[in-house]
Amino acid sequence: MRFARLIASAALSGAAVLATAAVPAQAAPQADRGPVQALCSTSSADFTVRNVSRPINHQLLTVTNTGSESCTLVKAPLLGFDNDTYVGAQAIEESAPQSVVTLAPGQSAYAGIRLSSADGSGENGRDVRTVHVFLDSGDGSEGGPDSIALPKGTWIDDSAAVTYWQSNASDALVW
Template sequence: MRSTTRSASRKAAASSMVAAAALALVGFQAAGQTASAATPKAASVVTCTAANTALTVTDVPRPINHLLLKATNTGTKPCFAYSAPLLRAGADAQAPVAWADETTPQSVVTLEPGQSAYAGITTNSPDGEGGSTEKTLGVIFVDKKGNGTAQEKTLKLPNGGVFFNGSAVVTYWQDNPADALAW
């Protein structure tokens, strides 16, 4: 009788394992179908550029010597705001404003149509070298590889001009203005 009970128990256990494996396989196949169904939507997200966003730059009361750059998606598709913008402070700038690497967000900022991303700009500090008052700010978005996109948008700086020196930096794109200005 014991051998009959053991045999029945083994058959039941084997049967349960086969059923569990079959369910796992079905679940795996379903997950694969879901992932492939999500791929076309992910493919419809484009890179944010000067052509599909509206850009503004404003002076902020705090922290001092800061500007807030705002990019609003004006397109019909979501767009990725990769890394940080390339900024040219003034028409004669020799190099882009440095990126504040410590502000890298956990993920790429995705802008649905009508949504905005923000970058904080520190224009100067007492320990910065040189400097001059600039009237314009050139903005270029970057792609997934960190290369500048083709179009530059030139913005007028507030207050008739802003002083920039060698300590100027810009944050990575953030999904809210508080994070862009918090560092």
């Protein structure tokens, strides 16, 4: 008798599954994720670069949202030095934060720039005077570059790299 009940129960469960599969699926309601933040652009941002004492061969790039709305920074800044027509510093993938950085008006974010190899193994070293900063949209650059004068005596080589945007300066300088 117990076996018959198990068979009947299984048959009813199977019929319920088949009946559910025959009903057209309806889309689940979208969860409210809050307002979608616009990407930051160079036209509503102020950039500065300064030397740091540690780690050696590094500078700190700071961006401040000068717009009236919050905006989001994705990935790492795209940098070109002096007359470079290409990105002159590779992104340090290991520096990717847990989430994108969102800036309210007046807030800042940071990226560490490794200028050259600490052991001197980098090639094509040269003095540079200017860095051109593009903001990554996830599919390339967002807007035109912002050109910034670099501190006097800035030296780069082929090992130049930049971190992803970070919410605080100390995280940007770990890499």
